[in-house]
Amino acid sequence: MKILSVKSVIVLLAAVAVPSISMAAACKPAISEAEVKTTQDKWGKGLVEIGAAKNPKAEAEKFIADIYAYQNGPVLFKPTVASTDEFRQTPEEALSYFVTGQDKEDKGFALAPYTKVRFENHAITYDCNTAVSMGNYYFTGKDGKETKVTYTMGFVKEPDGKVKINIQHSSLPYVAEKAKDKKG
Structure with a gap:
């Protein structure tokens, strides 16, 4: 059994207690703000192209393969208008949401069609190998x-x-209910 010195224990506890400090200092972010914005732009244009395509399903399959990181592992995708089956864990489930409607609640979100998508980032954070907006x-x-x-x-x-998307959560903004008249 190896006995650690007091100094070693303090260093070990500091490293465990504040891993984000040592992690942040140990790496330079691999993804830039320009790359995040380019990927967002590509996502918006791709969605518009699906709705305008003669073959929306083929365009959506290409879009999903090009923009989402499904081939690298799980993608955490919660579409805007999904409430019963809230998450799309596979490329096929994403395809259902965007164009095919294989899931009962999917109506082909990209088929609206949209003419433009614009982003207003509140903030973007960066880590060694990831970014979140x-x-x-x-x-x-x-x-x-x-x-x-x-x-x-x-x-x-x-x-x-x-740069590909591995997390996407979308929701309509919260709207507070009007106060109900409690007199009657």
């Missing part, structure tokens, strides 16, 4: 009206240098 994105319909959606997206960089 949070904010609002706005979907412009054919009528020119925008729908505001709140999002969080996580990004990873693949060995070939491509």
Whole structure:
């Protein structure tokens, strides 16, 4: 049995207690702000292209393979208008949400169609190999009206240098109920 010195125990406890400090100091973020914004832009344009395509299913399959990191492991995807089956763990489930409607509640979100998607990032955080953005994105319909959606997206960089999405959570903004008249 090896006995640790008091100094060793203090150093060990400090490393365990504050891993984020030592981790942050040990690496330079692999993903830049420009790469996050480029990937967001690519996501928005891809969604518009699905809705405008002659073969939306084929366009969506290409989009999912190109923008999401499903081939590298789990993607945590919670679509905007999903409440019964809330998460899309596979490329096939993402395809159902965007165009095919294999799941009962999926109506083909990308088929609206949208003419534009714009992002307003609240903030972007960076780690050694990942980045996370949070904010609002706005979907412009054919009528020119925008729908505001709140999002969080996580990004990873693949060995070939491509930045892909491995986390996406979207939801319509919270709307407080009007106070009910309690007199009657």
